[in-house]
Structure formats: C-alpha cells, structure tokens
Amino acid sequence: MLSFSNVSAGYGGVPVLKDIGFQVADGEMVAIFGHNGAGKTTLMRCAVGDITEVSGKITWHGETIIPKAVHRNVRLGIGFVPQGHNVFRELTVRRNLTIAGLHHPDVNVEDIYRLFPILKLRGAQMASSLSGGQQQILALGMALMTKPRILLLDEPSTGLAPVIVRDVMDSLVRVNRETSTTVVIVEQNIPATLKIASRAIVLKSGRLVFDGASRELERKEDLWAWF
Numbered sequence: 205m206l207s208f209s210n211v212s213a214g215y216g217g218v219p220v221l222k223d224i225g226f227q228v229a230d231g232e233m234v235a236i237f238g239h240n241g242a243g244k245t246t247l248m249r250c251a252v253g254d255i256t257e258v259s260g261k262i263t264w265h266g267e268t269i270i271p272k273a274v275h276r277n278v279r280l281g282i283g284f285v286p287q288g289h290n291v292f293r294e295l296t297v298r299r300n301l302t303i304a305g306l307h308h309p310d311v312n313v314e315d316i317y318r319l320f321p322i323l324k325l326r327g328a329q330m331a332s333s334l335s336g337g338q339q340q341i342l343a344l345g346m347a348l349m350t351k352p353r354i355l356l357l358d359e360p361s362t363g364l365a366p367v368i369v370r371d372v373m374d375s376l377v378r379v380n381r382e383t384s385t386t387v388v389i390v391e392q393n394i395p396a397t398l399k400i401a402s403r404a405i406v407l408k409s410g411r412l413v414f415d416g417a418s419r420e421l422e423r424k425e426d427l428w429a430w431f
C-alpha cells in the first residue's frame with residue numbers, strides 16, 4: 205500500500221501541495237486529475253522522493269519514502285514514468301530495455317516483448333524511429349524492466365492521437381492485470397482514463413478535493429467545472 209498522510213510540499217518556500225492524505229491499495233488502478241499547476245507532478249515526485257521541501261508522512265508497504273533518495277526508493281519497487289517520452293533516442297529498442305534493466309537481472313527483455321509485441325517487432329530499430337505512442341510504450345517497458353510493484357505515470361497520453369491513446373491505455377490495463385502491478389496515472393485525458401481507472405483523485409490548487417469511485421466522479425457535473 206502507498207500511503208500519504210498530511211503531506212505538504214513546495215519549491216523555494218512556495219507551498220504547492222497542502223495537507224494531502226490518501227492511500228492506494230495493492231493492485232488498484234487510480235487516476236489523478238487536476239488543472240495545470242494543481243500539483244499532480246509534484247505529488248508523483250513526492251512518491252519517489254524526488255523533492256526536497258516535503259513534510260508529512262509517505263510510506264510504501266510500511267517503509268518511509270525518504271526525500272532525495274530516489275534510487276533507494278526505486279529499489280523498493282516504485283517505478284516512475286515521467287512526463288515526455290524518456291527513451292534513449294539513438295539506441296535500439298532492445299538496448300533501451302536492457303539498459304533500463306541493468307540492475308535487475310531477474311527481468312528479461314522477452315517478458316516485456318510478451319507484454320508488448322510491438323516492441324519485439326521494432327527491437328532492432330532506433331527508438332527515434334518509433335511513433336510517439338510506441339515511444340510511450342517503450343518508456344513503459346523500460347519502467348517495467350526495474351520490476352516495479354507500483355507504477356507511477358505522469359501524463360502518458362499527452363500529445364498522442366486518440367487511437368494511440370487507446371493503445372497506451374490498453375497497455376496499462378494489461379500491465380495492471382497480467383503483472384498485478386499497482387498503477388497510479390496522472391492524466392489530462394479524463395474520459396479515456398476514467399474508462400480504465402476504477403478510482404480517481406482530484407487535486408485543485410494543491411488540495412485534494414475528491415477521492416472516490418470513477419463512476420461517482422463521472423456523475424458529479426459540478427466537479428467538471430473545476431478543471
């Protein structure tokens with residue numbers, strides 16, 4: 205379980221997150237929504253410890269997430285896919301995957317190929333030659349090479365065509381179901397994300413203003429106006 209309790213965070217003395225509390229159970233798929241600047245990325249950075257100004261308590265399976273100790277936190281099984289297609293463009297698809305898994309000899313590129321056959325098909329190609337959606341799936345595969353038990357994704361569908369968004373969302377569902385990895389996904393594409401996430405959290409100006417079933421959020425007409 206990932207747990208945030210009374211978490212506040214900011215930059216240069218300016219508060220961004222204010223008194224955030226929520227929990228994500230193992231195996232869940234949770235969406236995080238909010239307008240630009242609401243603090244979604246900051247929240248993800250808190251979960252991997254990639255932030256200096258943070259207070260409150262963040263734990264993962266009972267272990268405290270220590271600020272500024274990203275590598276140690278990642279070793280606890282937290283995978284983070286930051287915004288943008290973070291792949292080594294001038295290396296092949298296969299090389300991208302093997303590099304990502306360097307410190308995890310028990311994970312095999314073939315496992316990732318089985319999950320995402322498109323990566324096997326393109327294994328010998330430069331990552332730069334992949335489409336945006338394929339690069340996003342490669343970034344996802346790279347995160348999986350670290351054998352995470354929870355996967356945090358920051359706007360994986362941004363900049364992708366609608367039909368490709370569906371591919372990426374389907375990939376996340378497959379990861380969640382087939383590898384029983386917990387998934388937390390920050391998204392701007394609310395309709396596409398509500399289809400795959402059973403629960404949603406909404407941030408507004410750094411505060412948590414909704415935490416409940418996706419179906420309930422869909423019914424809250426007034427809440428949409430907040431985005």
Ligand SMILES: Nc1ncnc2c1ncn2[C@@H]1O[C@H](COP(=O)(O)OP(=O)(O)O)[C@@H](O)[C@H]1O
Pocket residue numbers: 215216220238239240241242243244245246247
């Ligand atoms: N590295 C940073 N230094 C200073 N301010 C930042 C930094 N990163 C984000 N912020 C500020 O924190 C607020 C929340 O940003 P962010 O968490 O990126 O929001 P979101 O991902 O929801 O768009 C914004 O006002 C942003 O300008």
Ligand SMILES: [Mg+2]
Pocket residue numbers: 244245246287358
């Ligand atoms: Mg962001």
